Amino acid sequence: MSHSPERMSSYCRYFGGPLATSSSYQVRISSPSPTCDAVGRHMKEETHLGRIEGLKLEIKVMKEKIALLLREYPELLNIKMALENEITTYR
Numbered sequence: 001m002s003h004s005p006e007r008m009s010s011y012c013r014y015f016g017g018p019l020a021t022s023s024s025y026q027v028r029i030s031s032p033s034p035t036c037d038a039v040g041r042h043m044k045e046e047t048h049l050g051r052i053e054g055l056k057l058e059i060k061v062m063k064e065k066i067a068l069l070l071r072e073y074p075e076l077l078n079i080k081m082a083l084e085n086e087i088t089t090y091r
Helices: 005-014 034-089
Strands: 019-022 025-028
Touching: none
Parallel strands: none
Antiparallel strands: 019 025
């Protein structure tokens, strides 16, 4: 889940963050409000949690692929050995 700077700015304005309106001009406040900081941290956490979940899913898929390869390997090894025996027989 990604958030645009405009959306973050709107959250900050809604919660009394770093931008405040004075007359028709925007005035930058020296430090963002604690609420705005909390929203920013929460958005970062959501991004990290989403990435973690994506990586967990990728690990699961890779483990399934490895398990499949490990099941196929003995069968292929047996076929290889049978072919080598057959080649040796006809030499």
